[in-house]
Amino acid sequence: MRAKKDDTSYRRECKLTDGGKSPPDLSEDTKIIMDFIKDEFKHPENEFDSDNVKPRLEDLASERDVWRSKCWQGVLTLEEKRTQHHHEKRQRRHARMAQPRPPDPMYQCPDCNKRCASRIGLYSHRRTHM
Structure with a gap:
């Protein structure tokens, strides 16, 4: 994962890419997750969607609203998987601790x-x- 950006560079980048719109107020965790998602989209072996996003990336990029929607869906999906994984790990750890010594x-x-x-x-x- 790449290093966190400071808030000013993030706002500057959004001004350049969003046509001057102000960026939404995002927590640091959300910014980190969004950076992770952006990095993951760059790798061709990763798929975020069942309808195979990869061939349609250029089409989606031309439609800003659809692109943002797909990005957020990817964030939510990955966050849900990450949360589920940590929940399962915690369950295994507690099950291991509950066994009689x-x-x-x-x-x-x-x-x-x-x-x-x-x-x-x-x-x-x-x-x-x-």
Whole structure:
């Protein structure tokens, strides 16, 4: 992913490409995602749409409203996939944590049946019986 642009260069770029229209107020996360989408459109192996956007890119670019609509649909689709992926990862992590752990080995004194958490603790305790 390329580096973030500062707000002034983003506005300047929008003025040049949008014919002087002011850019919409976008959060930093949305700007990063939009940059990611733009980068992904440049790679021919990526497909964003079931009706195969690649052959129609020039046609879509000439129709500004359709182009923007397709870009936003791509953003929403990728964001949904990304959110779903993170949700599944979180579910797997929580399922892994919910599995019972094997019990910790307890060391028990043969004289008084006191349980110690470690072998050195049992050794130290056994000295009291001498």
